[in-house]
Amino acid sequence: MSAEPTVVVTANVETGCLDVLAGHARIVINDGVDPWPRERLIEHCREATAVIAFMPDTVDDAFLRACPSLRIVAGALKGYDNFDDAACSRHGVWLTVVPDLLSAPTADLAIGLMLGLSRHMIVGDRLIRGGGYQSWRPILYGKGLQGSHVGILGFGNVGREIARRLTGFGATVTYADDAPVPKETEEALGVQASGFDQVLTQSDFLVLALPLTERTVRVIDRAVLDRVKPGCLLINPARGSLVDEPAVADALSDGRLGGYAADVFACEDLAQNDRPAGIEPRLLADRERTVFTPHLGSAVTTVRHEIVAEAALNVLDVLQGRAPRGAVNRPFPAQETAG
Structure with a gap:
């Protein structure tokens, strides 16, 4: 094994994001667009000291056993449901995330959705490109944000950033969250706390800003969709498995939902053993009442640079004997901080 530490970067990133590691490690980067297959990922990481990992990767007990030299898995992400933090701790490996940088761009995209x-922007675009436009006609009337009731499920960083962006739209904004929110935060954002059922029944727009946990898997199921305000528009910039996609397709078909926009899909959630192989076909076929984007939540050039650079700083912390700043676990045996 080389005396110089090896850092594996599992996605194609600009090398400038990794400048902080120059002179501290040998860096191996995936230079393709597609994720490495698991076998190839293990091959690269077998003797690596650190890996900077992304959403398509899965880190579990078997992976960690195959890569015994790892000291840190630095996630260039916020949600880490594909990464087994308990297994990392058992193997003496730090697991880190980037908790703050993804919230603002995700909120931007939520407003766009x-x-x-x-x-009806996508439908209108197709109309123009199909040669069907001559001049104004009384068509494609939609729903404005002004005067609408927007309900946000989950009021962590992403939920608050969405609310912040809604302050200029003239909408009434309520939220539901198990954790208490300071009154001054509510006042600054112009929002009110509400119960889960009230958010469902009152919202013209229902926006998901929840993490994916055992409690929130398919939190939007058939029973919940039966209770939403008729014609509600469901917006999901968070995690695909928060919704039961076939149930959403049914609710669109029978008119309970007025539309569904999503940046995320259940097939992406690798930690879910029962995840579907692909996106619900009926959702893809419903071009009039859906808008979909390919997981663009943090796809802002400057933000992606900052996210990878922050993950690299976590790696540098460990290489230099410090507890990393973005740690979500405490390895056992603990790697003590230096100095």
Whole structure:
């Protein structure tokens, strides 16, 4: 094994994001667009000291047993449901995330999904490109944000950033969250706390801003969709498995939902053993009432650079004997901080 530590980067990133590691490690980067197959990932990481990992990767007990030299899995992400933090701790491996940098761009996209769906932007674009436009006609009337009731499920960083962006739209915004929110935060954002059922029954737009946990898997199921305000527009910039996609397709078909916009899909959630092989076909076929984007939540050039650079700083912390700043676990035996 080389005396120089090896850091494996599992996605194609600009090398400038990794400048902080120059002179500290040998860096191996996936230079393709597609994720490495698991066998190839293990091959690269077998003797690596660190791996900077992304959403398509899965880190579990078997992976960690195959890569015994790892000291840190640095996630260039916020949600880490594909990464087994308990297994990392057992193997003496730090697991880190980047908790703050993804919230603002995800909130930007959520607003874009709301506007794109409610104002029929994609349908209108197809109309123009299909040669069917001559001049104004009384068609494609939609739903504006002004005067609408927007309900946000989950009021962590992403939920609050969405609310912040809604302050200028003239909408009434309520939220439901198990954790208490300071009154001054509510006042600054112009929002009110509400119960889960009230958010369902009152919202013209229902926006998901929840993490994916055992409690929130398919939190939007058939029973919940039966209780939403008729014609509600469901917006999902968070995690695909928060919704039961076939149930959403049924609710669109029978008119309970007025539309569904999503940046995320259940087939992406690798930690879910029962995840579907692909996106619900009926959702893909419903071009009039859906808007979909390919997981673009944090796909802002400057933000992606910052996310990878922050993950690299976590790696540097460990290489230099410090507890990493973005740690979500405490390895056993603990790797003590230096100095």
